[in-house]
Amino acid sequence: MSKTAPTFWQEQANEFLIQGDYSRAASLYEEAISTEPDVKSNYWHLGLLLLLQGQEEEAATTWLLGMMDGEPEEVELWTAELVRVLQAEAGRQESLADWSAAWLIRQHLREVAPAKINNLLRLTQLSIELERFSGDELADWGIVSLLEGEKDELDSGLLLQVLKNVLETMPLHPHSLKLAEACLVYFPDEPQSFILLSILLLAAIKVDSSTRQPGIAASFGELCAKIDGKNPEVLAHLASFYQNAGEFESGIEIAKQYYAIAPTIPIRIFANHLLMRGLMRAGGRWQEAVAAFNLHESLLLSAIEAPPDTIDRAEGSRLFNANFFAPYFQDEARKNREIQNQLARLGKANLLGYAGETAEKYRQGLVLRREKLGNKERPLKIGYLSNCLRRHSVGWLARWVFHHRDRDRFQVAGYFLKPEQQDALQEWYVGQVDRAFKSGDSLEIAEQIYQDEIDILVELDSITIDLSCEVVALKPAPVQVTWLGWDASGVPGIDYYIADRYVLPESAQEYYRETIWRLPNSYIAVDGFEVGVPTLRRDTLGIPSDAVIYFSSQVGYKRHRDTARLQIKIIKEVPNSYFLIKGFGDQESLKSFFLELAEEEGVDGDRLRFPPGVEMEATHRANLGIADVVLDTYPYNGATTTLETLWMCVPLVTRVGQQFASRNSYTMMKNVGVSEGIAWSDEEYIEWGVRLGKDAKLRQKISWQLRRSRQTSPLWNGKQFTRDMENAYEEMWRRYIEGL
Secondary structure, three states: OOOOOHHHHHHHHHHHHHHOOHHHHHHHHHHHHHHOOOOOHHHHHHHHHHHHOOOHHHHHHHHHHHHOOOOHHHHHHHHHHHHHHHHHHHHHHHHOOOHHHHHHHHHHHHHHOOOOHHHHHHHHHHHHHOOOOOOOHHHHOOHHHHHHOOOOOOOHHHHHHHHHHHHHHOOOOHHHHHHHHHHHHHOOOOOHHHHHHHHHHHHHHHHHHOOOOHHHHHHHHHHHHHHOOOOHHHHHHHHHHHHHOOOHHHHHHHHHHHHHHOOOHHHHHHHHHHHHHHHHHHOOOHHHHHHHHHHHHHHHHHHHHOOHHHOOHHHHHHHOOOOOOHHHHOOOHHHHHHHHHHHHHHHHHHHHHHHHHHHHHHHHHHHHHHHHHOOOOOOEEEEEEEOOOOOOHHHHHOHHHHHOOOOOOEEEEEEEEOOOOOOHHHHHHHHHOOEEEEEOOHHHHHHHHHHOOOOEEEEOOHHHOHHHHHHHHOOOOOEEEEOOOOOOOOOOOOOEEEEOOOOOOHHHHHHOOOEEEEOOOOOOOOOOOOOOOOOOOHHHHOOOOOOEEEEEEEEHHHOOHHHHHHHHHHHHHOOOEEEEEEEEOOHHHHHHHHHHHHHHHOOOHHHEEOOOOOOOHHHHHHHHHHOOEEEOOOOOOOOHHHHHHHHOOOOEEEEOOOOHHHOHHHHHHHHOOOOOOEEOOHHHHHHHHHHHHHOHHHHHHHHHHHHHHOOOOHHHOHHHHHHHHHHHHHHHHHHHHOOO
16 A cells, blocks of 8 residues: 555545445455554554454454553553544434444443443433343443542533433433432522423332332432422422321421412412322321311312413313312212303313313314214214223223223223333233223323214223313213212313212203213122232231120222211220221321221220231122121212122121212112111111121121122123113114104
């Protein structure tokens, strides 16, 4: 090779590199090294070309040969040159979207210069792109350590992007949290601190809602609070994370902080809602909860009287479920419904303020579709909308409508709000429908329902989640129905509310906005429940074999102090009786609550037992076998828990009221043909509890009736119930088409 033409051969080698002809380019550099062995840059380029051909060992050897005869100062200089060569080519490969080549180069660059933080960040991005990222790399490559100590110049924009990608990919990995924490010191000022806050908060919400890891979500939320401890959204979510993780004291305290800075009535309503949620989920903090509820009612009335245009989008959406706790405190059906209807009206008005064009598009489109369809014979398209078609009470109970559906008469779509990761029951539902759509965006789901031309939309969440309310308020389907998940939402746009002749009295239509559609038997039926192996035994609980065991298993929301006192009074009247209280919340708070009542009523606290929770629902059902009598809650009855009790053939005492929530157990008992245990007053509740505790023969009779009902009761006939529901759908559609 002529020494007079170095520029020409280098240009030719670069052209071969660009063309991807690495072998010919390498040959030119090999010839150059033979001719000029002291020109170190030739070694760096030759090694790179060997690397691009997959000859990793040869590449490393070539670079080592170039370094061998140098003094430390020279090696340092040569290493810097090699780093520049590798960085340049890695950048070029990235511009070509050749992620594998870029990843390979950056891996070797990491070995040459392990402290180059920007290279490590880009390598992390490439690993995620190539689905090779495990999370361990953050520690193995020293990224977190470098961020915590001294490092080369840092590309802050790149760091934010890497953090975002890591949290989207591996939010649960412990090093992901460490990476997030290490980032805090680099973004003290706007606008990057706001971007960092948004990345962390979105990750926390995802961890809490999709992966059901509220403790980890709270850790991310704490980092958000370090960035902006007075940000209302941060405080709102952090309070929720703590409560979901069972850290009730922290959740309650943060909710109070949120309320203290709430600037508007709707935000104060939501902050107070979070405070009640924490107090009630903890269980046992009844007086504080009552005070919060009294404040809440006054706030709701203020919101109802306020001009609608004073409420922004986020605030308005939260009004849909602002009255969620009312039926837990009071059995005042008309009052609760009237407030709920007005809140739902406000929520919809607010929604139409920013999505009115979408709603109008749906309205006009449905009119045209109705004219086109007429009475045309075809399978009806049924859509089920829910956040709870998973391991949840609604998920367990709704299965039979999907399992027994008539596939010739109905096409079924499932719209899954905030879809779960690795939830086997949700995946079962996905497999049962003709079409499944998952999203956490209400406008996106509404549009999909409209595009799918769903005839009847059945939503199962009511006001338990505002996203469902937003979807149905837009009216993407011509007929919309609420079923199963809660009482009616009151949202204008819902046509029917599924009930039966027991769960709502005839007078209820006076204060329901929706038309109450009563099924011929029960508003719910199941074929049965899976039952596991029990973990509760009398001997391990220290309960004599001849003792009478009363049992109650409910969330803290349902532990009304007045009803809990009635339960203690029953224990007092029945000698040799014990009360097993299974709660979901703060165990110490729950114990204090009941032990205080026991002391007030003169009942020895040793007669109360507080068994721990169990992981699997089937185990909980098996444990019901230890009970002689189950004591229901009021004014909010059990629903799934009542069905499980009756399926396990255990006598139940329930107090019947006026609202839907206080008549669930009543309709179920009527549908299995058992009247013993149905009380219409506090006095009757105590009387039935005492009688069933003292009369073993009566308990045996009821248990036998319940066992026999498995073969005869409509409550245990999921197939017939599905036919009843499907007949209702067809009649609803007929009325719609005929304009009735």
